[in-house]
Amino acid sequence: MGTRKEHDFIGELEIDDSVYYGVQTFRAVENFKMTGRTLKNYPFFVKAFAQIKKAAALANKEVGVLDAQKADAIAKAADRLINGEFIDQFVVDMMQGGAGTSTNMNVNEVITNIALESMGHKKGEYQYLHPNDHTNLGQSTNDTYPSSIKVATHEKLGHLLEAMEELKKELEKKAKEWKDIIKMGRTELEDAVPTTLGNTFNAFASYIKSDIAKIKAARESMAVLNMGATAIGTGINCHPDYKFVVEKKLKEITGVEFKPAEDFIAATQDTADFVHVSGALKTAAVRLSKIANDIRLMNSGPRCGLGEVNLPKMQPGSSIMPGKVNPVICEVVGEACYEVIGNDVTIMLCSERGEFELNAFEPGIAYALFNSVIVLENAMRTLAQKAIKDLTANPEACKNAVLNSIGIVTAFNPVLGYEKSASMAKEALQTGKSVADICLERGYLPKEEIDKILDPKNMLNPQMKSKK
Structure with missing residues (x-):
């Protein structure tokens, strides 16, 4: 398809005319080669950013600073991203310098070029519709980027909560089924006093119930945005009514009751809300890991361990020992939990590094936070479906352990x-x-x-x- 010339204040570049991103995205791709995981690997983040851009365009039209043709073209282009189109055009590495400017511009450029084509123009003909002047009108990376992280996280936490409810129900089923199976309680890996297998699994279900409440509470902070703050919270280059209208438009688009922060200056520089969410995820990971490890120990054997429960046989466990089956599901769930715990440290450190009016390390927060939510959701579903659902008990082994203790x-x-x-x-x-x-x-x-x-x-x- 050939190339087109695009420029920024640094200079001019030849851009392959088949792509919808532009010069600033191209520079970011060259500069940031960190994780190998780009925006397209997180389609829910692209969707959230597109929802923000659509809300901004419609708000700017309503307050009278963007003409209807341009606003509608931007909104329709954003709709195509919301529906999952053009995901391959989001090529910037998730880990980047610049507080997320490269991500914001990747979105601005793709939306603009999609809109230009719908208006009968060619990609890069920014005299008709400009990524900064129109698609980014009344905005800054410093309000759109953290707001998009929150919109994306709010959605993904909903999926996580569904997975947690599934695991809780499976644990509750086992607790009810095994309420009369006597087993030995243990403290510090030593014999303690008797309990029941039902009590053990009811306690596990209580962990998850508690964490569901904590994550729901933390999720509420993801609905508080700083859209309209622009660069540092003062709202420079933004219509005074825009911040009220954009929240209304975003609610219409997402169905979620997003609301503006009480103090835009504080909200633009402070990332403690993400620390709060990550802390709730870490707590859930710690408890989930304990559940997985306790079940792994109860399953140990089959003849020389505790042998109180039987995990489903998922795959051969050894390349040299015939018949060996390992508790692989409990083990992989533990590994996933350790990643969440490690990500919490990353999020804490990135949040602490915010200086003065902006936190430049928000991309590190986004990358770690998204990975935590994704891996924890997968871990919850994996343990529920591949371990707990078909877990069986050995009542005699449990009883004998009590009597011989x-x-x-x-x-x-x-x-x-x-x-x-x-x-x-x-x-x-x-x-x-x-x-x-x-x-x-x-x-x-x-x-x-x-x-x-x-x-x-x-x-x-x-x-x-x-x-x-």
Whole structure:
């Protein structure tokens, strides 16, 4: 198709005429070769940016600073991006210098050139519609970029919450199914006192329920935008009514109740909202990793481990040991959680580096935050579908562990006292005898009383009687 000439204040470049991006995008592609992951790998971010640009164009038309033909052409071009077209034109690396200017210009240039063609012009004929003067009218990277991150994150958190609800339901099913299966509780990897497999999985479900609430609360901060702040929050080069209209237009486009920040200057330089969301994601990752690892340990065996539950057999586990099956789903979920935890550090450091009126490290925040939401959603769904859904229990193995445990000596404390109970535990460890037999041999209690004390069902509930 040949080439076209485009220029910026640095100079002039030949641009392949088949592409819809322009000179500033081209420079960014040459300058930023960091992750190998470009905007097109995050289509939800491109969609969010296009929604912002459409809202801006329609707001500028309504307040009378952009004529209807140009505004409508921009809005229709943005609609095509919202619908997933032209995604291959978003070629800038997610990790970039310049506070996101290259991303903003990639979007501005693509929308402008799509709009130019719809108006009967050629790509690059910016005298008819300009990426900066029209598509970016009343805007700055410093309000469109963080606002687009928030719009994108708000949507993706919705998907994450759906995945978390799915996992919670699967855990609750197991908790109900296994409510009567007695198992040994453990503290510090040592025998403690009895519980049920149902209790264990109900606790797991409670973790997820708690994290759903935390993420929902953090998500609310993603609906507070600084559109209309322009460069540093003062609204320079922006119509005074624009900031009110653009929020209304964005709500019409997305269906979400986005609202303007109370203090645009503070909102333009402060990225703590992203730290808040990342913190909620990190908490969920920590808990999810614990769930996955506990199940991995309960599954250990099949004959020389705990063997309390059976994970679905997903794939052969060894290239040398026939018949070996590894708990790969629990392991990959743990790895995903570690990435989220690491990303939280990145987000914290990038946020802390904001100086004066702008945080130049927002691209690092966007990259880490998006990756955290994506990988955590995948981890939640993977554990639910490939581990919990078809997980089975070994009731006999659970019961035998309780009956053979020395930890049940704790149940004798209220009757015999700590010293006698500890002495029985010591002898049981040295001789291999059961604590019940030792108690009977020493004549501490009759067999009927011992059997009653060591009934697993009795050990699951408070038994101490009032002395009044």
